[in-house]
């Protein structure tokens with residue numbers, strides 16, 4: 001992982017800076033801290049607010065989305081129906097001797113990656129090359145001490161070529177494995193507790209929701225929500241009414257979610273309480289085109305990592321326009337494609353490095369059974385590629401299950417201009433056979449067969465059953481099951497309808513704001529080549545926590561009236577600023593603010609007191625221009641609003657190369 005200027009990123013240096021300047025802090029640290037819980041300090045809060053503000057403008061305002069703010073406390077029944085009570089879990093394995101608990105997929109990743117690094121070192125040595133300085137590239141080590149320890153853990157051992165290939169394949173497919181697969185890998189490759197070398201128990205599922213009870217009598221069990229989506233689904237009918245029954249439309253929500261992560265060890269990237277921004281775009285399942293798709297089809301190019309590439313154990317991305325990807329069928333439909341493009345544009349707008357973004361498609365086992373396609377926007381960080389936005393076509397699953405459970409209609413009734421004849425594949429289940437055959441799993445099998453209204457899939461089932469063969473259906477938690485015609489029939493039937501009733505499909509882009517915020521900080525961090533102690537965070541002006549620093553040349557009281565009047569004008573323009581009238585040198589004061597990512601600085605010297613002129617400095621280039629207070633502030637406003645670039649400012653105001661005027 002390299003910084004903005006192509007140098008290796010030293011995570012320890014960045015992390016120290018972020019904590020020292022109070023972007024974030026360990027929560028409850030004077031009580032020893034709790035992993036996965038962090039507080040944001042002033043610059044972190046301002047940065048988060050600016051990202052959320054940009055998100056709101058980019059998605060909610062731009063697309064007329066309906067924003068809702070639903071409760072975080074959620075009754076058990078809602079999350080039971082949505083499937084979270086039974087399935088929202090990760091795989092963990094325990095060291096019975098030490099009691100330590102590991103998240104199984106992360107442990108496999110960590111150990112195999114370390115072995116591959118050891119192999120790389122061994123091959124270097126064999127080729128006569130000097131041992132590489134590996135400390136900086138070791139994953140998961142947060143400070144120098146730990147880094148040293150980790151480096152020691154990497155054994156320089158050459159692996160068989162075939163083993164290297166197997167490891168690479170496993171890593172490429174890591175998200176596709178269930179508990180059994182992970183258990184097999186742990187056994188086959190002798191993966192142990194990395195700290196002690198002790199044996200581990202096989203992986204078991206651990207539900208990630210925080211349970212609680214609502215009210216004093218404890219008879220209404222509930223959970224802290226693990227996502228904001230369910231509140232949006234439950235309000236679907238009211239939102240449709242609010243939207244004058246017009247489809248398609250989207251709701252959106254920004255709020256905290258909670259997940260009891262097994263071992264959160266990646267700072268802000270994996271926490272137990274985090275801010276999410278989620279969109280539920282409700283669309284007619286028969287028409288997933290998007291009216292604004294042509295705006296992005298040929299102009300937005302993305303790095304795609306399709307599922308076939310991962311299944312083959314590879315990680316190479318392909319770059320193409322979103323128009324091509326949808327036309328070729330790589331991305332399932334226009335609406336999904338439109339959102340992938342908009343996600344990319346949003347990330348770019350807030351300053352994420354476009355070359356460190358890829359869109360990874362979910363593999364077959366990884367994707368929820370009801371989803372028809374799912375892509376994650378992953379950002380490259382020093383911890384590897386991290387999913388920051390999930391974007392799934394969830395089909396009609398959520399609305400269907402809540403409707404079924406509550407008996408409340410969650411759908412659309414569209415009066416047709418002309419009655420129409422519908423020919424659709426319908427699924428009939430022989431419950432007399434289903435119950436005895438699948439016993440406690442019968443419900444899951446029935447739901448899988450009945451909830452999926454994908455006509456293409458039903459057509460394929462119908463053909464297979466007609467040929468006297470069984471259909472093979474993947475059911476979460478049960479694996480692939482063969483189901484024959486004794487259990488199910490799938491037939492094409494005709495019916496006439498004048499009111500069309502349907503359950504909308506949902507396309508869901510789901511953003512983790514903290515992950516985006518942290519990855520962005522890695523992407524904009526660099527150190528001035530002339531002085532390794534001078535670090536800079538190059539946030540775009542719209543996103544930077546504070547936009548401008550006011551620096552009087554010294555703490556001479558003669559500057560006070562001008563500083564106060566400029567401050568007040570800046571406040572009126574709605575621009576966040578800070579004054580630094582400390583005795584430190586101007587260079588030092590600017591340098592402190594480069595670390596906070598403040599993009600502009602105004603210097604007030606004795607010339608300013610005489611003729612009302614001030615200088616404006618830009619953080620990345622350190623170049624300055626000079627003009628009257630009003631001139632400078634009007635350019636500052638344009639720069640902060642993003643309607644003018646610094647290069648343009650340089651052509652409009654005289655460049656200042658002189659010294660600030662001392663008394």
Ligand SMILES: Nc1ncnc2c1ncn2[C@@H]1O[C@H](COP(=O)(O)OP(=O)(O)OP(=O)(O)O)[C@@H](O)[C@H]1O
Nearest residue numbers: 259261269270271274387388389390510511512515
């Ligand atoms: N523990 C967490 N800490 C911070 N952000 C998170 C966490 N879990 C999920 N998110 C964010 O919420 C978004 C949507 O959640 P989703 O359920 O798709 O994540 P996920 O697939 O469970 O993530 P992962 O596999 O990394 O645990 C993610 O893209 C991510 O940005």
